[in-house]
Amino acid sequence: MANQHKTLLDAVRKHADRHPEKTAIVGFNGKSQSYGELWGSIQHFKNLLKDAGLSYQDRVLLIAGKECYFPAQYLAVHLAGGISVPIDPTMPEQRIHAISANCNPKYVLGESGIDRVEKFGEQYHVPGCSENAVPAANLDNDTLADLIYTSGTTGRPKGVLLTHKNLVAAIRNINCFLGTKASDVEIIALPLSHSFGLGRLRCVLWEGGCAVMVDGFGRPKNIFSCIEKYGATGIGMVPAAWATLYFLSREYIGRYASQIRYVEIGSAPMLTHHKELLAGLLPDTRVCMHYGLTEASRAIFQEFHEDRGSLTALGRASPLARVAIKDDRGANVPNGQHGEICVKGGMVTKRYWGDSVLTQKSFWGDWFRTGDIGHEDAAGLIYLFGRKTEIINVGGRKVSPVEIEEALRRLPEIMDAAVVGISDPVSGEAVKAYLVTGDNKPELRVIQQFLKKYLESYKIPLDVSYVSSIPKTASGKIQRHKLLRCDRDAGYEN
């Protein structure tokens, strides 16, 4: 029977009551927490937050590492009635400041505990599950749970607000398609500050399964040893992670074909032959790929075996989502005709944090506009054609050209800059910069070194061209498509 909890907290509390000894979380360092310990830890952090004066719907920045305590901190913010704002541990300070300025968090939770509350690191005592540990805040369906920052086209932080209702709708939708259950043990190597990785964690905890958090895909040996050690039955990957895993271990994953029940892939397009390859190596596994955004989690799903005749498509609308292809006025277009992919459902955000203009522009009524262009065929299969926005997708991580251009312009030698996404065999897309300089052209290495102060490593350009001017419209908007075209026509020097 489907899990009918109202919030993820309810689900975790019930698992803690019924199976307090069952392992819920394994951190990247091997430390683990049972459901009883997890619930105790959630209460502990909640008490600290409440004692410190956290009020209903205050924001709390969470350093989303792979340590055992992150899930407890994340859920403790919810229990205290706050809004969790997970950020990547490798995020540069400047970006953290921009996010802080945007959402005005009251506290920061991380490795050293609660900043401005108490420093305690790993030394806290985790009490067992107690009947007294009731939720401190009254959470209703519209209570905000998460504020997830993603790249907007302007380069400014774009905060996506998700209610508890959004989270539950997303979990039900995903688990219904994947078939995740209480006996599953999942490897979570994805970043937990992003919608995909955090979503995987929620889905596993909802069912009462075990989440084994692994620090990225850079060490396939570590991934495989965790699959063996913990008897993992599920794993989530972005296409670049699969490309990495395949490059670094070839067909090794096939050894676990009878053990791995499901794989979820998403966040970026995947080459069809990679889909076929993975499906071939895992013939009895449910290999699912989603299309979705932070704003509209897993709107479309595809299963590589069931849909082997249509792997070039994104898939079909997922169980609890509706998808429509709309024109520039918000009207549905006929099958086969290109339009904007729009999504409706309980998982869709209602608004962005502090940006009513963007919120207004992002919806046709209650249909969320993804900014992606595609079409639907008569069989209900949806195909992606391209993007309306200029966001670059580096291995599933969304990158705003504007943010990089602003950082580039800080270098005194650079008079003007434009950034585009170029095809990359490893990450799908990589960042390329076009620069206008004087006689002194800084070398790529110098530029990369300079940008480290301002940008995460995946945002740093891997290639650069020096141009005499950046093509712009009369209103000053950069015409990025012209740069790529001119590059192909050898109109620009390298």
Place this chain on the structure above:
Amino acid sequence: MAPNMIDTEMQIRKTISETLNVHINDVKDDLAVGDLPEWDSLGHVRIIMALEAHFSCELEAAELLQLDTVSDLVKAFSC
């Protein structure tokens, strides 16, 4: 160590340094995947691709799985 082995080791360190855009003095033996933001999974693949291209060789899955540190890479590509 024979002179050509030293050259090979230097070349491997240089390739890692250039691929990750870090100073060659930072490319120490025990530096490993995940120790630097630049040496993430994609960085790891780029290093191995660059080394395979430079030395015109392709490692087996069993060898690839053992590559974690600079020292592992030096060992694998020095043979």
